[in-house]
Amino acid sequence: MSRWGKKKKEDPAAEVFPSVVEGLKKIYATKIKPLEQLYQFDEFYSPLLKDSDFDAKPMVLLCGQYSTGKTTFIRYLLERDFPGIHIGPEPTTDRFIAIMHGKEELVTPGNALSVQADKPFTALGRFGMDFLNKFQGSHCPAAILEDLTFIDTPGVLSGEKQRIGRSYDFAKITEWFAERSDLILLLFDAHKLDISDEFKRVIESLKGHEEKVRIVLNKADQVNAQQLMRVYGALMWSLGKVLGTPEVMRVYIGSFWDKPYHIEDCKTLFEAEQNDLLKDLYGLPRFAAIRKVNDLVKRARLAKVHAYVVSYLRDQMPAVFGKDSKKDELITNLREKVFLPIHKQYQLPVGDFPMVKPFQEKLRTYDFTKFAKLNQKLIDAMDTVLGQDVPKLMQLFPAEQRAKTSTNPFDGNPFESPLETGPIDPEDRTNWLQQFQALGPTDGRISGTTAREVLVRSNLPRESLSKLWVLADRDKDGKLSEEEFLIAMYLQKLALSGSPLPDTLPPPWGAAQAAHP
16 A cells, blocks of 8 residues: 555545635735835845745655765655656765656656746746756656655765855755745765765755754664664754754654665664654645745745835935945944844844844845835735734634644544643634644744743733743743643633633643643
């Protein structure tokens, strides 16, 4: 039986997905796009979106150094070869390949693919002929491709090969695909854990998409259990230096191909990890619409801040003399003299502002006096998008579809989560689960900062919010899991109704809390 299984034609997602996508298209075209065009958002960040970007299937991006098994991994999932496949120990994949579903095997060159309006790759034309000559589409009738598209990338260079360079900006193109991908897999070979300069730039280009990133430690059957433990520790150490974050990303360990394991010390672990990864991939189509909503919200927040920033820069310029010196002063002191005043004046979250150094480089080529003035009507439209339109759009998800967002692996069996029988109203539960997914959890958790932004909107007293947090954060890690988020929202609703917050969690949560001292 195929790993991917048969596609269920009667899946209710087929009915709701178009309506949600159409809502996203309308919101973007009527309220977000006009602001992006006025303030040249596409020149600073990513190109303007087209309908094909919203209609696209969930996309999985694979990155890694050469010979880490990226192409073999895709073949393992497809359970067959695809047009253009080339596997070998040397850097065999020398181009970006979009593996898509097709009734017949077909290869489409990059230049032709970039002008197909029904494909989400038209914006790649901005990277020029050098890149398009190294890009192609591969179509084949694999079952998994009915729901997903895979992006195979050239092996990241290391050693002397890095000095040769490429004819296109590898990191920028990877960033473009990362922004549009639903899942990003970074593959490592158990014998090749070093992170080259080019790979470091690629990983740094993924900043802002951390919730999509998963690590795959491939070819793990080539080492025994003791060596694997050391390899895993070395990988975490190497990634920690590059990522610059204390959060640990989800790591899948195994050997993703159809051959027998070379060393079977960890066979049970490998099989469990493979099942978890397949489950993660299988969930992408079901959650595709909610991720599109999440990505649009992130884009809207960034566009709003961008409008404030460039209009503020325009207002700071002198009328006649000293324009160049003023421009240099603003760019050099961008954080202190631009971002900070805007943050204080408009109460914009610090996390919504762009990275300082890349933004400084882009600003140097612009004449600040030609930036548009602040258009309050467009700003108000963005507030409407974030405060009214998106919440209404979330209501289009039917209850049976929203119920599928639970990440509890025991749903439907006797070991179900206590929340299934807890005091939460079923309708509230499904709404809060959707809200949790929209917040972009990383490894199943949202940060304390993200949770705080949600909870303070209730306008509850600080003392109540503090007590609420103590009860909800059961494992005291400063973050909220899906289950803890549901508890927090339930307690918030309880407090808003005028009822006092309990000193301890009520049954059946009390028993669960004992497991998290």
